[in-house]
Amino acid sequence: MATQHSRSAARLMMAPAVILLLGWMLVPLTMTLYFSFKRYLPLRGGDQGWVGFENYVRFVTSSAFWPSVQATLIIVGGVLLITVIFGVLLALLLDQPMWGQGIVRILVIAPFFVMPTVSALVWKNMFMDPVNGLLAHLLEFVGLTPVEWLSQAPMTSIIMIVSWQWLPFATLILLTAIQSLDSEQLEAAEMDGAPPLARFGFIILPHLARAITIVVLIQTIFLLAIFAEIFVTTQGSFGTRTLTYLIYQRVLESQNVGLGSAGGIYAVILANIIALFLMRIVGKNLDA
């Protein structure tokens, strides 16, 4: 009886969140689907009738499509790799005894509080500018030619900027995970003469597996959508046009809502493929 009662209460309590999110997902998605089958050009009078799958074919056969998928995956993958590896190392370091740990932690998490637009602007102008940027001055100081970051190493630059923003997040989650590690277990391993690398590989890393999957999952969700960093820095030039940016160009620059909407549907599909893949891993981990 009580179970029955609490079950229906539970359903009732979940309802607002579920209904809101369902609406937030379905309404725009339905409208996007609708537009994607239309020739819809606001600057040429708007709706010009149904066109079937023309927009889908056009979007996917455009020479910009596959490079954009590739760019998306490289950026997401690159940032994940950097933030996870350096996040683990930083978390290990911050877990060690030291003076001023609190202050160091504050310094390390600070980039997470910076708006993406601001961080992109600051990096682009004050650090990566090949003439007036600080990195250019630094390279000149040691006798090297300044690098034209955003044009010659555009992907690296964007990955650097985004990683800088997300490293604190990864570090924090991983740090909390490390701190929860049973120190007796580690000490015992140390007593047994296990070298640091083995201790890391056999005790710490498995312990962190769950935290790492969560970092990967949450960051992927945010990274698939990065926009400001590209808009401010390269505007999609030099092969940094991600799928999100390509859609932006279709909808807002070319004002081709139909074509852009078809792109949006592709993006949803791509996101869901990645999500499915991730959730299988995370789902497994969440059970544990």
Next chain:
Amino acid sequence: MARSVTTRRKAINTVIAWGIGLLIFFPILWTILTSFKTEATAIADPPVFLFFDWTLENYSVVQERSDYMRFLWNSVIIAGGSTLLGIIIAVPAAWSMAFVPSRRTKDILLWMLSTKMLPAVGVLYPIYLIFIELGLLDTRIGLTIVLMLINLPIIVWMLYTYFREIPGEILEAARMDGATLREEILYVLTPMAVPGIASTILLNFILAWNEAFWTLNLTAAKAAPLTAFIASYSSPEGLFYAKLSAASTMAIAPILILGWFSQKQLVRGLTFGAVK
């Protein structure tokens, strides 16, 4: 003997950690420093670090051009409002997922997260049309709702992971004592989950504060928050590093200060269930 070894190790750790910490923090520090330089000093070659004539001129120029307080206030309202609204909706949902789990609970949770993967650019057009229809363009309430919806999955998930760590027996006991569901949530569960709720609030406040796509595209003059404020400084004519730095500092300072003061809270709760 052993003590001196640890001290030495501690010293090494300290040096390395501070070095890395300062390196990571440096871009922010440099921005803040540059905001006190003149435009000419800002691009001086070689760059000057600390020894220059400090000036507040950039701040007064920025303030003169755009009313900072209005943008700040909008940011506070929108980020705060969306977070609180999100919490109110998410607490019951997370509660029922944590304490009355069904076979589908995990699926629902993962589905909720997947709604975050809808590309914002792709749905801007539909959302804009809906906002026109509902008269929500350039209103704080409109933005509050959108940001709440965007962050709701994260809020639900975070709360769910905290609630799950609360032993069910305590709730059983309360129920035995005749507590109603409302009382149970309000007086038993919530106090125990305060650290978790606090860090959820903080994280989502930060995310909402920094959201730059919807806040820029759905506002004009009235509801524009700090993300729109910064959009008018990105590339004006001529030398602008110092002014850009001043505007940037103004845009990130409030959240940076909040983050620093509350970092203990944030850190303690930011586990997403990663820690068992």
Next chain:
Amino acid sequence: MHLRTALCAASALALVAGTAAAQTTVTIATVNNGDMIRMQGLTDDFTAQNPDIELEWVTLEENVLRQRVTQDIATKGGQFDVLTIGMYETPIWAAQDWLVPLDDLGADYDADDILPAMRAGLSYNDTLYAAPFYGESSMVMYRTDLMEAAGLEMPDAPTWEFIGEAARAMTDKDNEIYGICLRGKAGWGENMAFITTVANSFGARWFDENWTPQLDSPEWNEAVNFYYNLMQDAGPPGASTNGFNENLALFQQGKCGMWIDATVAASFVTNPSDSTVADKVGFALAPDTGKGKRANWLWAWALAVPAGSDATDAAKKFIAWATSKEYLALVAENEGWANVPPGSRTSLYENPEYAQVPFAQMTLDSINAADPNNPTVDPVPYVGIQYVAIPEWAGIGTLAGQEFSAMLAGQQTPDEALEKAQALVTDEMEAAGY
């Protein structure tokens, strides 16, 4: 008692609402450039004359502004009462009935005083739809001291050949002096504006009379190769990400020998408080190749009222004020003649005081040398010098611009860039139904 309090509160509220209703709010979307910022600072003059109008500003960076304004007008969002738009958008939007005609800005507005080229570019079917706040063409700005040191003399109307020679002679990369700074940052309003004018002067055109893209023509090839080689030999590092602002900063720091860009830049580079080379700048017409077209463009930032604005009359009043002769005089009085928004009115150039500004005559000559209706050597079906006045241009220009930007960054050769651009443009034109 309670009732009375409530009544009082209600009437107070009504009073507040009453005063609010009498005030008309005009929301102005504008770009964050120097002249517009200056105007914001001077609006007390307007609000003193019109106490019933309240102005609200949305100041955005150019790209964001364009995106916001286009989105809003295409969906009839009605967020803005005054839009800052360019010569490209005006006829296209006017054709959609999205803009309010501005043929009635008051008796003392003197619309005939607007420079004919500007007026033509901002009209649709001979009706003015956007009032020019300032107008520009492009010209050569050069360092007189460096030119002298190189032993050369800049003619008033140089050829590209001379520009190439001078740029290479002035370049001294060890001392961070680059002979020429040109736009390379991708965007239809950035590098493509410039490259299109180069192409025009080399006898190239975007489309033939049947709307077939022409980027595979020998003229385009010659123009793009010239631009590419010049930038390789004499351009600054990172040129592929330099737009107007970046080049302005470089020139002001004394790092460029020459800069071919908007005429409005003249007042910035000669302003001693921002520019380290203020007293060493000379001006010349944009170069040509002797084929009959010079590489100068025509552009105006103009103010327009979107159809459906709920404050049309107040918005028109504001536009009439901001683009009036009186406003020019007001700026001159407060900030000096050199800071007056240029290129909009004939009377400004007839003013003897303004004639003393060093770049005034060259600006006027450049504007007069531009003809948006006949932009190219060979006939074309489109209007517009550094743009093509069709809705698809923004998309086309930016896609092609990204290819040329990648070329400048060394990621592809001029031939590859042209080939890709041609393919992209063909795609876009097909998608648009040409």
